Amino acid sequence: MRVLLHVWRQAGPGATGRLVDYEAADISPDMSFLEMLDVVNDRLTVKGEEPIAFDHDCREGICGSCGMMINGAAHGPMKLTTACQLHMRSFKDGDEIWIEPWRAKAFPVIKDLVVDRGAFDRIIQAGGFVSAPTGSAQDGNAIPIPKQNADQAMDAAACIGCGACVAACPNASASLFTAAKITHLGQLPQGQPERMKRALAMVHQMDLETFGGCTLFGECQEACPKGISIDTIAQMHRDYMLATAIRREESAIGGTG
């Protein structure tokens, strides 16, 4: 098959970018979207041109590295699918395809389709973890966890941090990402000691990173390749409100050493 690509090309972080047209001929419908780009890049290299830069790693939809806006939708037209797991059979011969990087102030473009998602790492550093003693691992079923909590935690933990939620959101909000992490840890017993601190710190960091706010358009949930629900955002709001109401500074008067 043959498709016409309009690809965002940008030489560097501060450079002016623009859409450049490429014709991709002799493309197999069984190629993944990234394999199609590999073929285009091979041909560009042979011609002595700079190949299109894009992020990718596992190419099996679990690492969160890849991600681009394909025809105006994050990760392209297929639901619950990352760009690497999207295949060319989702398109028709002769289709025009627009390819752009994630757009957000917090995700500056590094080159072409590659953006810096360090903002997500800093949100995780602010509180997306549990402090656990080192040593040999505890028996897996030593702590009973209700099925519903385990289900919700695991569904939220499916987040791969690809950034599609931010990319798809009209406000460039990172609410779904942050809420997924808060829900994932907040539903589990191991996450309880730091639950209030976590909600305050992660939301604060999310705002510092200049992401927009949530207006519940619902676009993030639709774009998420892991199907994270906007129910997690309600959970984030609950935790944040409760934390504002009851959180106290750490202090010890007597009885603790």
Added chain:
Amino acid sequence: MERAGLLKFWDSSVGKKVVMGATGLILVAFVILHMAGNLQFFAGAERFNAYSHLLQVDLIEATWILRLTLLVAVVLHITAAYQLTMRNRAARPADYVKREPQVSTYAARTLRWGGVYLLLFIPYHLMHFTIGNLHPAFARGQAYGNVVIGFENVWIGIFYLGAMAFLALHLYHGTWAMFRTLGVARPSNDPLHRRLALALAIIVPAGFSLLPLSVMLGLVR
């Protein structure tokens, strides 16, 4: 210096959103009561004027408490909305050449503009029927007659119906979003589905619209 709890809450995008949800709840409750009260118009002039007298004279202290509550709610709602909108715009300085909305509703996408329309409508509405300075023949205590004369100009009726259309869109997105923002929505397999919001978005603006429509169509005089 670290800001204290409530100021920090107000600074955060989640906190401002919660303020919008909480004030929205007050405003939704008000429009339901206001609409229900207005329907007494169809019980005749005597009943409607008596209702007006009840609110404007007998219960005037309670009315003022309600007015001040609503004023505070509206100011907070608009301030948070404006500040969040500015932040959201700044969060994407370079926009996409092509972005296709997948599931966002027309109501959600027009919410801010509907808010601006309602912001223009509400002061006009107060000067039209409460203060009366923008009414052609305002007579204190004659609420029924004021409504009939007030809607004789068809353009004013259309302006009111336009406000009700935006109110419908505002309720359709806002009422649904409010429960999720306040964290009280139950987990759902289809979180975008809305029942209560749809019912309110139809019933409340329809109830309000019956007044100008009945006057404009000459059913009441």
